[in-house]
Amino acid sequence: MRKDDQGRIHLKLVFYGPSLGGKTTALRWLYGKVEGLQKGEFTAIEDETNRTLFFDYVPMSAGGRVLFDVFTVAGQKRHKHQRKVVLQGTDGILFVADSSPDQREENTESFEELKMFLGDDLGRNIPIVVMLNKRDLPNRMSRDEMLDLLGLGSNVPIYETIALQGVGVKRAFQAIAREVILKRMYK
Amino acid sequence: MISQEKLQAILQRLRAQEGVRGVVVTTMEGLPLSSDIDPDTTESVAAIITSLVGKAMDAVRELKEGNLSFLTLDTSKGQINIAPEPKEGLILVVLKNNE
């Protein structure tokens, strides 16, 4: 939690997860399609194939004096140091897992890396919500298989999403925003 | 642009003169190129003298007095001689002690 010079509260949310999992797609959908959110400009630092090189960033607000600074990380393995930079001061994580069966390893690697970066804070001081994305794929992994893969229990909110169509994205976002606010109110 | 050898020769000559405390050459961007005094003072001299030269040039231009060729600051410690060389993009600064 941070404050700006006008005394407004800023909370930083970060979309994390393997490359091509759908982080940017989900954020773009929130940006373009959710009318109840007030948004600033969309900043994207990406290559010509639209893969994120450093981060995407949009400031958002549901009204009032609380703002969410929403970032996505660059999922490709070589951008590890950029991810560390983007994670600085994060208040909450939206982990976007890829349901394609060929992304098993990428999912676990990314999740392990996140745990390594945030340590004990993850899930305690820094709430996490997980999106199982690309649920439209015919050969998608089952929900249980994915939760097993990531070693997730019932304590983490899980949302099945199709970022391309926006299915479940708004609810996942509301969930992490809510968790983060509650964490601040009853810390 | 002036050759390094030529520049070094000029600096040598200046430094050898009596009462000269320091000689600094800076770019018109305020970045020091050569200096025989400590780095912190050099940085300040380069930045502040460049800014002064810019203002003096503006003044000369406004007054339609041609081009600025030389500036001398008389101080209680001595003298600062400033020679702007816009063609080279350089400013020569010589710090002198009181006689």
Next chain:
Amino acid sequence: MSEPKVFDKILTEIIRQDKGVKKCILVDKTGLTIANVSKLSAFVVDTDSIGAIASAVFCASEEQGKNLQIGELEIVTSEFSGGKIFASACGKGVLCVVSEAEVNIGMIRLVMKKQGVQLAEELDKFLAVEPMPGKDELDEEDLKSALEELERV
């Protein structure tokens, strides 16, 4: 907590030092823009995203320096055909100055270093969340109403 106006005062001081300076932004290392000052004539831009990139670029260079073990990062200069961007370490934050292409670089560096010290002190005070009477309840009000707004989105 220190008076936010103090940031504007220091940033204004920096912007006045050289006529080529167009914009000064103070960001923290999470990418949040804390304060900014612009010359009237300066282009209108989205300061939040400028701040986010400035912070990230600085921190990325810092990370690079750590990997290469070449010490502390002091200043990052980006030169464009139509202008320059300077970013310097400033305690828990990053001080960012945007200028025209033709500018007294030495002066900007000097001023950034000098004012950076004072700015860093103020920033530390500002970021140290000291509980003030009545302030926590205010924050709680803000958070509560955000929670309600969120459900309506």
